[in-house]
Amino acid sequence: MIRAIALCLALAPAAATIAHAQTDVVRGEFRSGWQTASGTHMAALHLQLAPNWKTYWRAPGDAGIPPHFDWTGSENVGSVRFHWPAPDVFRTNGMKTVGYHDQLVLPIEVTPRDPRKPVRLMASIDLGVCKDICVPATLLLGTALPAPGRNDNTINAALKARPSTGTEAGLTRISCTLEPIRDGMRITARMELPAQGRDEVVIFESGISDVWVSESQVRRDGRKLTAVADMVPPSGRPFALNRSEVVLTVIGGNGRAVEVKGCPAD
Structure with a gap:
């Protein structure tokens, strides 16, 4: 990840790399979603990006920064599974990167450790957001996952956008x-x-x-x-x-x- 950040920053003018605060280019939240028939819980990470900014897919290309999730502090989380929407390919300075522009809704299917107990997600998320420059960002997010929850058309649309x-x-x-x-x-x-x-x-x-x-x-x-x-x-x-x-x-x-x-x- 350090190599990718260094490469991204190297592609931009040095004076420009401090021009944007994190909150100017990316905001995030968890969508709490619903319980599935199998007993898992379908939630989502929802990122809103500034116009013409992008963030990266799980395999972002040689100059991209893959997102990293730290679930420390979560309660009653046995495992998580990501349902990645189909990404786009970007070509910058002769290099290909893979990711999303404007927004990303990333469905996250959570399996509780104990299905009888409530679930709470807590995450520290490291990611890269890029336009003419790249800015490493860290989001600290949390939400309770209510049972049974409620259907969410935004999450459903992201699930349908899978490859x-x-x-x-x-x-x-x-x-x-x-x-x-x-x-x-x-x-x-x-x-x-x-x-x-x-x-x-x-x-x-x-x-x-x-x-x-x-x-x-x-x-x-x-x-x-x-x-x-x-x-x-x-x-x-x-x-x-x-x-x-x-x-x-x-x-x-x-x-x-x-x-x-x-x-x-x-």
Whole structure:
């Protein structure tokens, strides 16, 4: 995260980096949501950004700052699951980053530790917000999650904005080739998938938190989409990659994206 912040700030004039207070560019709150039929609770983080400012997706690109959530102080929270809406791709100074502009409603599904007791969310959220410059921000937010709560159209809209599954998007085949390189692994994915837009971007996630993943090289030939990226661990050596943990997201723009979990061998 420190590397990403330093890179973002390096892209901007030094005198401009202190021109904006955090509250000028981003405000946030939790939407308390409702209990689901399975006993979890559907809440959401709602970020409001100043015009033309953006924040980042979970895999933000080489110059982006991924959000980090610290749930210390929460009460009766067993686990949380994020339901990320389809992101957009931004091109700045020749670099691609991935995220959201104007606002982000991020649904958060909370599983209580004890379903008989009330739930309260408390979070310290570190994120980056960028326009011509990047500003690291920290939000301290909290809310009770009432039972049963009430339906929230804003959260429902964000849930509907998720990426399509491979099946929904017409994916008929996917395979991955893994090749050791000097400082890690090279992954080549081959998919038979209808085009999702004119300038498709493919994001690889390794399933390992400290592995750096390069921007992918993408080529399309009809229904065949090929993407290649390098994965580099802290050790700087080839490593074992669990294919079932790999996630590929094909982003086509205009809210179109496809998320595929797992990448088997040929």
